[in-house]
Amino acid sequence: xxxxxISLQDAVVQGVLWGVMVLGVYITYKQLDIADLTVDGSFAxxxxxxxxxxxxxxxxxxxxxxLANPWIALxxxxxxxxxxxxxxGFLHTIFEIPAxxxxxxTQIGLWSINLRIMGGKSNAPLLKTDSIFSQFIELTGMxxxxxxxxxxxxxxxLMVIFLYWFFGTEIGSAMRATGNNEYMIRAQGVNTxxxxxxxxxxxxxxxxxxxxxxxxxxxYADIGMGTGAIVxxxxxxxxxxxxxxxxxxxxxxLLSGVVGSVIYFAIRAIVLRMGMNANDMKLxxxxxxxIALCVPVMTRKWRLxxxxxxxxx
Amino acid sequence: MLDxxxxxKTFNINTINEKKALDGIDLHLDxxxxxxxxxxxxxxxxxxxxxxxxxxxxxxxxxxxxxxxISRFPEHQxxxxxxxxxxxxxxxTAAGMEIQENMALAYRRGKSRGLSWGIKxxxxxxxxxxxxxxxxxxxxxxxxxxxxxxxxxxxxxTLLMATLQRPKLLLLxxxxxxxxxxxxxxxxxxxxxxVSEQNLTTLMITHNMKxxxxxxxxxxxMHEGRIIYDVSGEEKKKLEVEDLxxxxxxxxxxxxxxxxxxLAK
Numbered sequence: 001x002x003x004x005x006i007s008l009q010d011a012v013v014q015g016v017l018w019g020v021m022v023l024g025v026y027i028t029y030k031q032l033d034i035a036d037l038t039v040d041g042s043f044a045x046x047x048x049x050x051x052x053x054x055x056x057x058x059x060x061x062x063x064x065x066x067l068a069n070p071w072i073a074l075x076x077x078x079x080x081x082x083x084x085x086x087x088x089g090f091l092h093t094i095f096e097i098p099a100x101x102x103x104x105x106t107q108i109g110l111w112s113i114n115l116r117i118m119g120g121k122s123n124a125p126l127l128k129t130d131s132i133f134s135q136f137i138e139l140t141g142m143x144x145x146x147x148x149x150x151x152x153x154x155x156x157x158l159m160v161i162f163l164y165w166f167f168g169t170e171i172g173s174a175m176r177a178t179g180n181n182e183y184m185i186r187a188q189g190v191n192t193x194x195x196x197x198x199x200x201x202x203x204x205x206x207x208x209x210x211x212x213x214x215x216x217x218x219x220y221a222d223i224g225m226g227t228g229a230i231v232x233x234x235x236x237x238x239x240x241x242x243x244x245x246x247x248x249x250x251x252x253x254l255l256s257g258v259v260g261s262v263i264y265f266a267i268r269a270i271v272l273r274m275g276m277n278a279n280d281m282k283l284x285x286x287x288x289x290x291i292a293l294c295v296p297v298m299t300r301k302w303r304l305x306x307x308x309x310x311x312x313x
Numbered sequence: 314m315l316d317x318x319x320x321x322k323t324f325n326i327n328t329i330n331e332k333k334a335l336d337g338i339d340l341h342l343d344x345x346x347x348x349x350x351x352x353x354x355x356x357x358x359x360x361x362x363x364x365x366x367x368x369x370x371x372x373x374x375x376x377x378x379x380x381x382x383i384s385r386f387p388e389h390q391x392x393x394x395x396x397x398x399x400x401x402x403x404x405x406t407a408a409g410m411e412i413q414e415n416m417a418l419a420y421r422r423g424k425s426r427g428l429s430w431g432i433k434x435x436x437x438x439x440x441x442x443x444x445x446x447x448x449x450x451x452x453x454x455x456x457x458x459x460x461x462x463x464x465x466x467x468x469x470x471t472l473l474m475a476t477l478q479r480p481k482l483l484l485l486x487x488x489x490x491x492x493x494x495x496x497x498x499x500x501x502x503x504x505x506x507x508v509s510e511q512n513l514t515t516l517m518i519t520h521n522m523k524x525x526x527x528x529x530x531x532x533x534x535m536h537e538g539r540i541i542y543d544v545s546g547e548e549k550k551k552l553e554v555e556d557l558x559x560x561x562x563x564x565x566x567x568x569x570x571x572x573x574x575x576l577a578k
Contacts, residue, residue, distance in 0.1 A: 170426035173410075177418055180407035184415075187366070187405070188422045188474075189392030 004273055009145045011269040015262030016152035017213045018232060022240075022257040023159050024081075024206030025233030030253075031167075032179040032199050034092075037103030037230055041110030042084040042204040044226030046077035046211025048117045051124040051221035054131075070132040074212045081208015082201045084110060089197035114223055123222040131216035148217060155213065159206060160254045166202075167250060175199050231285045236260035238292035314514050315342040315365070315482055320374030322364060322538075334360040336538035338374070342482075342514055347529035350518045351557070356535040358518045359400075362484045365516070367391040378481055393423030396475030396513075398468065398488040405471030408460035412451060412470065415459055416440045419474035443473055447503060465496035469503050476507050483508065485517040489524075501528070522554045534561060 021043055028036040050073045057068025066072060084106055091102035118124050137147045166172045177185040178195040186192055207229070215221045240260025244252055268281055276284075322335040334357050342348060350358050364371050367388035376384045378394045399405050406415050417432040417440075437455070444452040447469050451462075459467060468488055475483060485504065489497035505528060508515050519525050525532055531545035534557070541564035544552065 166428075168431050169428045170421060170431050171428060173414060173418055173431035174426055177407045177410060177415075180409045181404070183399070183404050184407050185418065186388050187392055187397045188418050189389050189424075190418075190426070191387070191389045 004270075006145075007269040007273060008266055009149070011265035012262055013145070013148040013152050013217060014214070015265040016149070016156045016258060017217055018210060018229075018265065019152075019156045019236070019258035019261035020159055020213060021207045021210035021229060022233050022236040022261045023156075023163060023254060024203040024210070025230065026237055026254065026257045027163070027199055027203040027206075029234065029237060030179075031176055032196060034099040034196075034200075035103075035230070035234075036085075036088065036200060036203060037100060038084055038088040038106045038110075038200070038204055039103070039207050039230040039233060040226040040228065041107035041114070042081040042207045042226070043211040043214075043229040044114050044221075044223060045084055045110050045117075046081050046208030047215035047221040047225050048114045048124065048211075048223070049080045049208070050074060050077040050212035050215045051126055052117055052119075054126055054129050054216075055124060057129065068129075070130055070135060070216060074132065074209060074216070077212030077215075078205045078209040081211065082205035084208070085200040085202070085204025086197065088204070089200035092200070093193035093196050111223070118221065118223065122224070123220055125220040126216070127219065131219070132213075133217060152213070152217075155209075156258050159209075160251065160258065163254055164251050171195075171198070228282045228285065231282070231289055232261075232264065234289045235285045235292075236264045238289060239263050242292075314344040314346070314379060315340070315516075316375070316377040316380075317341070317361075317365070318375040318377075320361075320364060320376060321372045322360060322369070323372060333538050335364065335371075338538070338540060340533070340540060342516070344514055345512050346531055347508055347513075347515045348517070348531045348533055349525040349529045350516060350533050350535060351520070351522060351525045352535035355537075357538040358535050359486055360538075361535070362397075362486050362516060362518060365391075365482070366395055366397055366484055394481040395484060396422070396478075396480030396482070397484045398471045398475055398486065400487040400490050402464035402467040402471070402491055405474070406459045406467050409458060411456050412444075412459055412462075413437060413440055413455040415470065416443075416474055416477060420477045422478045422480075424478075440477075443477065446506075447473060463496075465492050465500055468492065468500050472500070472504060472507060476511060476513065479511055479513070481514065483513045483515040485515065487518045487520060490520055504528075522557050526550075526552045526554070526557070534564070536561070536564065 021039070025036070025039060028034045053067045053073040053076055054070060056064055058064070067076065088102045088106045091097045091105060092099050097105070115122070133144070133148050133151060136142070136151050137144060140147065142150065167176055174185055174190045175195045175198065178190070178192050182192050211226065214225065237257050237260055240256030243259060243263065244256035247253070247256070271284065272278060272281070317338050317340040320335055320338045324330070324332045324334055338357075338361060350361070352358050363369060365376055367383070367386055367390075371384060374384070375382060383391050383394065397405070407418070413432055417436060420436060441452045441455065444455070449466055449469055451466065451470065459470065462470065472488070488504070489500050492500060501524060504517070507513070515529070517529065526549065530549070531543070532549050532552070533540055534542035542560050
């Protein structure tokens with residue numbers, strides 16, 4: 001029983017750290033109606049950048065130690081994610097490549113870039129280095145689990161507040177309108193290429209940050225750590241929608257993504273403890289998302305079929 | 314005010330679907346002109362409005378608003394000068410956003426948008442007063458999603474949004490065509506009020522010849538990408554629907570075969 005408790009605590013930590021990525025997916029998927037596949041690449045990019053900067057802390061350049069500060073490394077992971085989002089954004093807006101394809105191109109390109117960042121190795125362990133978690137533990141004296149949960153929830157909440165603020169501003173409103181009705185907002189003088197580009201940049205910035213957080217938390221970066229991230233993101237949004245879909249306010253919608261992420265990792269912890277092969281987890285995620293996307297369509301068709309009568313009412 | 318000089322546009326050039334949509338349009342509007350535009354399907358009415366608004370680039374010619382050549386401006390840049398209402402009530406508003414959010418977006422047309430709050434408290438009061446003038450009761454539903462409104466309400470709101478920030482030119486692309494007759498009448502009344510109140514320079518496409526005659530100070534008839542008849546002032550006031558049909562036959566050498574127009578007599 002205590003084993004389950006520990007793995008559930010772990011799930012909460014993972015859930016909130018990945019929740020930051022879910023917020024990024026929320027921006028593109030829910031606000032702009034784009035399934036942005038850059039995410040798989042930019043998540044791993046964030047992790048790789050973060051790990052390598054921390055590992056090179058003893059380098060001879062004057063800035064090595066500065067960049068190895070776990071917070072600075074996290075910031076760099078975020079910036080790297082933003083750059084990846086910008087690439088997808090340019091491909092999609094200026095060169096009019098369909099969003100899904102633009103994302104795939106960036107994602108595939110990032111695979112090679114990530115390997116180069118890690119010096120050709122497929123993973124980079126961070127065994128005895130500082131992380132934002134170890135620093136927080138030193139500072140507060142909390143145990144590791146509690147410290148991780150506190151930091152994870154803190155950062156996720158901070159990002160929810162940031163997005164809540166941002167989407168209330170003039171630029172943020174214009175971005176929401178872009179997802180709602182492009183024609184309308186262009187007629188109001190907004191360059192929709194710019195709002196889409198900005199949305200992809202912010203979204204992938206959050207994804208990169210999440211990659212950096214997960215890397216520091218699990219103490220390694222891996223070339224494959226982002227594989228399937230977009231599906232996890234979508235699954236978390238779907239779960240959050242089911243649980244909190246009735247709440248209307250924008251803040252609760254953002255929060256539902258993070259909550260969905262926690263629930264996703266909790267489900268995962270439980271089924272793994274029940275003896276499911278960890279390799280089957282991706283199949284489970286895909287099935288969850290597929291079902292969630294199928295249900296509304298099937299109910300609509302079923303209702304149409306049922307409402308038909310030959311003689312009229 | 315508005316100067317259109319020899320504007321041409323051909324769609325699908327060098328293909329089997331080649332279509333000369335605008336064949337050398339020349340049109341000058343004075344400040345305060347309210348021009349109604351009529352013509353059969355495919356006459357180029359909507360294309361002309363879309364060219365002015367910058368939806369697609371023109372092939373040749375020049376479009377100027379108050380001596381600024383906007384021919385090469387992208388759509389979002391032209392929005393600074395132009396307010397628009399579309400035929401489709403779904404197109405002019407963001408359905409998933411609140412009425413007041415839509416208005417706040419429109420209130421910033423042509424202005425730079427920054428990181429200050431999307432709707433300011435004092436703006437809400439202004440929006441409420443503007444909505445009250447519409448007489449549709451929308452002032453009590455400002456935080457409702459626009460998707461909950463009827464087509465007529467949405468068109469009235471779009472019209473209001475297009476004029477919250479006084480446009481140099483107002484483009485109305487058959488904005489009552491998708492509405493039932495009673496609602497269409499109401500929206501048309503609102504249009505007339507707003508245009509005369511703000512003394513707006515306006516181009517309005519309509520399929521209803523009676524409306525085309527009774528509204529505005531000038532009437533333009535289009536056929537096959539050209540302006541074939543242009544009448545204003547006293548002469549326009551005296552027009553009858555029959556005169557328009559005859560004019561059309563004279564100018565085009567064809568019978569007026571658009572059934573929508575016949576029905577609108």
